Amino acid sequence: MPETKSLTLLRRFWRDHLQAERGRLIVALLCTLGLAGVTALYPVIIQQAFDLFTRGETEALVWLPLVIIGATSARGGFLYLQQINLQGAALGAIEHLQNALFRALTRADLAVVAAEAPARQASRFVTDATAVREGVTRSVNGIGDVLTIGGLVASMLWLDWQLALLAALLYPVAAWPITAIGRRVRRAASGMQDRAGETAALLNESFAAAPVIRTYRLEAQEEARAARAFAAWRESLTRMARARARIDPILEALGGLTVALVLVVVGWRVSTGQGTIGEFTGFIAAVLIAARPVRALGTLNAALQEGFAGLARVFAAMDAPRAIADSPGARPLPEGRGDIRYEAVAFRYPGRAEPAIAHLDLHARPGETVALVGPSGAGKSTALALLPRLYDPSAGRILLDGAEIREVTLASLRDAIAFVGQEAVIFDDTAFANIACGRPGATRAEVEQAARAARAHAFIAALPQGYDTPLGPGGGRLSGGQRQRVSLARALLRNPRVLLLDEATSALDAENEAAVQAALATLRAGRTTLVIAHRLATVQNADRILVMEAGRVVEEGSHAALMARDGLYARLVRSQAFAAA
Numbered sequence: 211m212p213e214t215k216s217l218t219l220l221r222r223f224w225r226d227h228l229q230a231e232r233g234r235l236i237v238a239l240l241c242t243l244g245l246a247g248v249t250a251l252y253p254v255i256i257q258q259a260f261d262l263f264t265r266g267e268t269e270a271l272v273w274l275p276l277v278i279i280g281a282t283s284a285r286g287g288f289l290y291l292q293q294i295n296l297q298g299a300a301l302g303a304i305e306h307l308q309n310a311l312f313r314a315l316t317r318a319d320l321a322v323v324a325a326e327a328p329a330r331q332a333s334r335f336v337t338d339a340t341a342v343r344e345g346v347t348r349s350v351n352g353i354g355d356v357l358t359i360g361g362l363v364a365s366m367l368w369l370d371w372q373l374a375l376l377a378a379l380l381y382p383v384a385a386w387p388i389t390a391i392g393r394r395v396r397r398a399a400s401g402m403q404d405r406a407g408e409t410a411a412l413l414n415e416s417f418a419a420a421p422v423i424r425t426y427r428l429e430a431q432e433e434a435r436a437a438r439a440f441a442a443w444r445e446s447l448t449r450m451a452r453a454r455a456r457i458d459p460i461l462e463a464l465g466g467l468t469v470a471l472v473l474v475v476v477g478w479r480v481s482t483g484q485g486t487i488g489e490f491t492g493f494i495a496a497v498l499i500a501a502r503p504v505r506a507l508g509t510l511n512a513a514l515q516e517g518f519a520g521l522a523r524v525f526a527a528m529d530a531p532r533a534i535a536d537s538p539g540a541r542p543l544p545e546g547r548g549d550i551r552y553e554a555v556a557f558r559y560p561g562r563a564e565p566a567i568a569h570l571d572l573h574a575r576p577g578e579t580v581a582l583v584g585p586s587g588a589g590k591s592t593a594l595a596l597l598p599r600l601y602d603p604s605a606g607r608i609l610l611d612g613a614e615i616r617e618v619t620l621a622s623l624r625d626a627i628a629f630v631g632q633e634a635v636i637f638d639d640t641a642f643a644n645i646a647c648g649r650p651g652a653t654r655a656e657v658e659q660a661a662r663a664a665r666a667h668a669f670i671a672a673l674p675q676g677y678d679t680p681l682g683p684g685g686g687r688l689s690g691g692q693r694q695r696v697s698l699a700r701a702l703l704r705n706p707r708v709l710l711l712d713e714a715t716s717a718l719d720a721e722n723e724a725a726v727q728a729a730l731a732t733l734r735a736g737r738t739t740l741v742i743a744h745r746l747a748t749v750q751n752a753d754r755i756l757v758m759e760a761g762r763v764v765e766e767g768s769h770a771a772l773m774a775r776d777g778l779y780a781r782l783v784r785s786q787a788f789a790a791a
């Protein structure tokens with residue numbers, strides 16, 4: 211159960227994110243103090259003005275306007291500095307929070323992050339962060355409101371202490387309904403933020419599927435799905451607005467009651483000669499000026515509760531336990547040439563009844579290519595994912611160059627491995643950056659050399675800005691084969707001892723295919739390779755073939771031996787499960 215107590219959340223937020231902004235916060239608070247002080251003077255100025263004029267002291271006409279201009283300019287100046295510093299501090303803290311959340315999520319276990327739609331994760335950075343920012347700015351403004359009210363009460367006391375007590379006693383009555391409403395708002399806010407995440411996920415999915423939606427004519431279905439999400443979002447927002455809307459009428463009524471009572475008492479006093487018109491006007495002015503900060507304080511709790519709901523969600527995401535991390539005393543991976551051993555490995559995805567890998571023994575000697583083949587769902591991709599520890603096996607162990615992979619540092623393990631998936635992953639960055647990320651710090655010459663070896667140099671050089679050409683979101687400006695060659699260049703640059711390859715199933719045109727195969731041959735040379743094979747050429751060139759079915763190895767041997775055996779492998783080959791190229 212994540213920690214949701216407001217005080218704990220607040221303490222952690224201050225310590226980890228807001229404290230660094232304390233300089234600006236202090237300036238903002240000082241301005242707030244000045245602001246409250248000047249505001250509290252207004253009723254006194256009004257009282258003085260009225261009393262001086264009723265006494266016919268006209269020389270006040272000269273200096274009073276100057277005092278008024280001075281007071282309003284001071285207020286303006288304070289307001290400006292307060293907002294600049296306050297927003298600066300709040301935005302700085304939010305940026306810090308966003309970075310911390312991103313750091314936590316990019317390092318979280320794959321299983322944890324993959325459990326939610328990417329857009330839902332993304333929405334935390336926007337909706338929750340906005341709620342937190344609002345909470346921060348509103349609290350500082352709230353401190354200002356408290357100070358302003360304090361100052362106004364002081365003015366009232368100075369003007370007429372008995373009346374001041376009467377007014378000051380009425381407002382606290384509002385505290386009770388407001389806290390009750392605050393609890394309601396917090397619940398509603400949490401629901402609203404969830405709905406916002408769901409809607410973002412749906413929109414993301416829908417736009418990403420744009421070609422399918424058009425060819426299958428799913429427009430109406432998608433519209434209905436979006437409409438349901440928007441309706442759920444609206445409903446949750448309405449719930450929140452309803453809860454919030456109760457606050458203002460309560461305060462409005464209380465304010466009216468106060469002014470009415472004060473009017474009656476003051477009117478009676480003035481008529482019996484116990485007070486001056488100035489005091490009377492000044493007092494009413496104080497009550498009216500106090501109405502705005504009191505109202506703001508009333509809704510402050512609601513805003514705070516929304517902020518806390520956001521903070522709780524962000525911290526919960528940050529605190530997801532990490533199972534896949536360096537074990538205590540982890541050493542770097544020992545030197546070696548890529549000797550891979552899976553010993554009685556089993557693995558089950560969380561929430562699945564059937565194991566994805568029931569029992570897997572595998573030995574790939576340095577430089578060997580071992581091909582995994584088998585029907586869909588046999589566990590081939592899962593077997594590969596266990597080596598870089600995207601998941602940890604639930605039983606058995608995996609050794610790389612004699613070291614158990616759980617006992618070496620994650621960084622050294624992953625540095626020794628390159629993975630090339632079925633779908634080439636291209637970042638929205640330049641061709642250079644897309645290859646160089648295989649080995650951060652690589653020079654231009656090294657990147658070019660890798661690109662040449664991956665048969666990618668020619669087409670990259672022909673791009674408008676060569677290696678500095680942005681490849682567009684998802685590499686949209688390249689063909690499928692070109693994308694694959696860029697991802698192969700990235701793997702080559704990494705120069706890993708182990709290559710994990712999930713061959714593309716989609717057929718490429720002959721020229722691209724030849725280029726990709728040539729790049730692959732270069733990449734495999736001298737490294738231990740585990741390849742999920744979809745091409746006959748790949749299995750024929752492999753040193754050994756493991757045939758998997760339902761999470762187990764059911765056949766093992768060379769292409770010729772397996773064909774002679776006439777089992778599952780022979781059936782797969784005969785059913786043309788492999789591309790011929």
Ligand SMILES: Nc1ncnc2c1ncn2[C@@H]1O[C@H](COP(=O)(O)OP(=O)(O)OP(=O)(O)O)[C@@H](O)[C@H]1O
Binds near residue numbers: 562593
């Ligand atoms: N992220 C996941 N969460 C839960 N179950 C999963 C996940 N990924 C795969 N599985 C399940 O694990 C089993 C093995 O899947 P895997 O992806 O390893 O198969 P595969 O042999 O690579 O199949 P294909 O040839 O279709 O790629 C399947 O039953 C699949 O439904």
Ligand SMILES: [Mg+2]
Binds near residue numbers: 590591592
């Ligand atoms: Mg697969």
